[in-house]
Amino acid sequence: MSERPSSSSSNPPNTPSQEHPAVAVDVVIFMIREGRLQVLLVKRRYPPFEGRWAIPGGFVHIDESLEDAARRELREETGVEDVYLEQLYTFGRPDRDPRMRVISVTYFALLPAGEIDVRAGDDAADARWFPVDDLPPLAFDHREIIEYALTRLRYKLEYTDVGFQLLPAEFTLTELQRAYEIVLGEQLDKRNFRRKILQSRILRETGRLRAGEGRPARLYEYRSDVRLQVKARRLFP
Amino acid sequence: MSERPSSSSSNPPNTPSQEHPAVAVDVVIFMIREGRLQVLLVKRRYPPFEGRWAIPGGFVHIDESLEDAARRELREETGVEDVYLEQLYTFGRPDRDPRMRVISVTYFALLPAGEIDVRAGDDAADARWFPVDDLPPLAFDHREIIEYALTRLRYKLEYTDVGFQLLPAEFTLTELQRAYEIVLGEQLDKRNFRRKILQSRILRETGRLRAGEGRPARLYEYRSDVRLQVKARRLFP
DNA sequence: CCGCCTTAGTGTTCAGTACACACTATATTA
DNA sequence: TAATATAGTGTGTACTGAACACTAAGGCGG
Numbered sequence: 068m069s070e071r072p073s074s075s076s077s078n079p080p081n082t083p084s085q086e087h088p089a090v091a092v093d094v095v096i097f098m099i100r101e102g103r104l105q106v107l108l109v110k111r112r113y114p115p116f117e118g119r120w121a122i123p124g125g126f127v128h129i130d131e132s133l134e135d136a137a138r139r140e141l142r143e144e145t146g147v148e149d150v151y152l153e154q155l156y157t158f159g160r161p162d163r164d165p166r167m168r169v170i171s172v173t174y175f176a177l178l179p180a181g182e183i184d185v186r187a188g189d190d191a192a193d194a195r196w197f198p199v200d201d202l203p204p205l206a207f208d209h210r211e212i213i214e215y216a217l218t219r220l221r222y223k224l225e226y227t228d229v230g231f232q233l234l235p236a237e238f239t240l241t242e243l244q245r246a247y248e249i250v251l252g253e254q255l256d257k258r259n260f261r262r263k264i265l266q267s268r269i270l271r272e273t274g275r276l277r278a279g280e281g282r283p284a285r286l287y288e289y290r291s292d293v294r295l296q297v298k299a300r301r302l303f304p
Numbered sequence: 305m306s307e308r309p310s311s312s313s314s315n316p317p318n319t320p321s322q323e324h325p326a327v328a329v330d331v332v333i334f335m336i337r338e339g340r341l342q343v344l345l346v347k348r349r350y351p352p353f354e355g356r357w358a359i360p361g362g363f364v365h366i367d368e369s370l371e372d373a374a375r376r377e378l379r380e381e382t383g384v385e386d387v388y389l390e391q392l393y394t395f396g397r398p399d400r401d402p403r404m405r406v407i408s409v410t411y412f413a414l415l416p417a418g419e420i421d422v423r424a425g426d427d428a429a430d431a432r433w434f435p436v437d438d439l440p441p442l443a444f445d446h447r448e449i450i451e452y453a454l455t456r457l458r459y460k461l462e463y464t465d466v467g468f469q470l471l472p473a474e475f476t477l478t479e480l481q482r483a484y485e486i487v488l489g490e491q492l493d494k495r496n497f498r499r500k501i502l503q504s505r506i507l508r509e510t511g512r513l514r515a516g517e518g519r520p521a522r523l524y525e526y527r528s529d530v531r532l533q534v535k536a537r538r539l540f541p
Numbered sequence: 542c543c544g545c546c547t548t549a550g551t552g553t554t555c556a557g558t559a560c561a562c563a564c565t566a567t568a569t570t571a
Numbered sequence: 572t573a574a575t576a577t578a579g580t581g582t583g584t585a586c587t588g589a590a591c592a593c594t595a596a597g598g599c600g601g
Contacts (some may be wrong), residue, residue: 086366087324087326087363087364087366088364088366090324090407127324127325127407129323129325130398130405132396132397132398133396154393156391157370157391157394157409159327159370160369161366168366170364170370170407170409172394172396240550241549256589256590256591257549258550258551258590258591259588259589259590261551262552263588278597279548279549279598280546280547280597280598281546281548281549281596281598282547282549282550282595282597282598283596283597284550285549285550476578478578493560493561493562494579494580495561495563495580495581496559496560496561498579499580499581500559515568515569516568516569516577517568517569517570517576517577518567518577518578519566519567519568519577519579520568520569520578521577521578521579522579
């Protein structure tokens with residue numbers, strides 16, 4: 068980037084101050100399970116906050132990009148590759164880690180609904196899913212990070228097509244609507260929902276049906292090739 | 305944050321890998337000048353990219369928050385305090401700085417239109433404003449950063465009230481409309497613009513007038529106490 | 542096998558907002 | 572005082588959002 072050093076020496080400053088912050092990557096992993104929006108947490112095996120729940124994360128390796136580090140963490144806890152991942156925010160309060168200065172670049176991931184066997188990483192004693200509205204006490208500023216991720220997810224859900232990332236490849240319109248209702252925390256109108264989503268041409272009917280308790284439902288798949296244009300309602304004309 | 309170390313030792317990992325990235329903060333500073341949207345660039349005094357233009361930035365001090373570091377950079381180049389500042393994105397490609405691994409946490413700032421005397425910091429040979437649509441070759445990945453900041457600014461302009469940060473305390477409706485037109489790069493309808501903005505109650509008439517070539521215009525000020533609610537046009541009902 | 546239960550699927554009306562569009566008002570200046 | 576320049580104002584039309592209830596199709600139990 069640029070290189071004004073911490074100490075304002077008058078020599079060409081080619082290195083930063085000796086003591087610089089550590090850089091960690093933490094990932095808020097969302098999934099719809101049991102009809103609720105849940106996040107994956109790991110139980111810390113070592114101090115600080117030993118025994119507390121935390122979002123998965125770790126230090127970034129010297130030769131990997133930030134996103135690669137986030138994907139590595141994701142893979143270590145869940146085994147999944149190729150899921151939706153987006154940078155969220157970088158948290159850097161000097162006192163956010165009691166041991167030392169740590170900058171945390173946070174990401175959020177969306178996993179498609181379905182069964183995933185989570186595994187605790189080396190430094191975790193356990194790994195579990197928790198509903199976002201029923202979280203245990205968390206380590207560091209991780210609650211703040213999850214709240215922020217949730218705000219962003221809800222926001223993006225309303226004006227982008229990111230919500231499809233929470234569903235498996237094939238789904239019914241009712242399942243899609245449920246996913247939206249679960250994340251947004253409000254009921255949606257069935258006819259308006261279906262009309263609008265079908266008009267958007269973002270779904271393709273697969274031709275298959277899913278049998279269930281009542282009338283079988285048509286199955287659809289997400290057309291990632293259709294670039295969805297959603298205009299924000301403009302503040303000014 | 306969390307502390308999986310780079311090396312997967314089996315001991316309690318209380319420190320990150322010895323070698324960790326440096327953390328820099330870079331700030332894209334926007335201002336409307338001479339009827340165009342401009343950014344402040346500094347000319348690098350030292351390698352790498354010696355003599356090239358770059359956005360102002362530097363390494364974060366060990367005991368200051370990221371935002372404090374950004375405000376410090378801003379103050380060093382422009383002398384301003386208390387202006388709009390928002391975290392943009394964190395860039396971390398391993399090869400983005402040829403010297404070493406550097407993570408750049410970027411911010412963007414909006415300065416109110418008016419005269420500002422910019423000063424080159426210690427490690428800069430010069431500091432100048434450049435129109436965003438006429439940038440010189442830039443150091444590092446700074447062009448990408450500016451493009452990203454511009455996208456975000458235009459986007460936020462349409463659905464938040466962030467645009468007022470580009471205007472001085474008192475302004476006419478025509479000046480406000482011009483600011484929007486300059487940033488968005490398109491013409492807006494005068495009557496629709498005025499109706500919508502006055503309906504929003506976000507402006508207060510100061511009672512003063514600004515004389516000029518034609519009929520004097522009423523002066524307004526921004527009411528930061530009015531929380532502006534702008535709903536995005538929802539993808540789904 | 543048929544009636545009941547359960548979920549899927551479908552249109553219309555009303556209200557609010559977006560957008561297009563042209564003239565009058567008030568000051569300065571020649 | 573006439574010309575020029577900018578400020579300020581209202582209406583009609585088209586579209587989009589929101590509210591709302593019934594029919595269709597399959598499964599299951601009597």
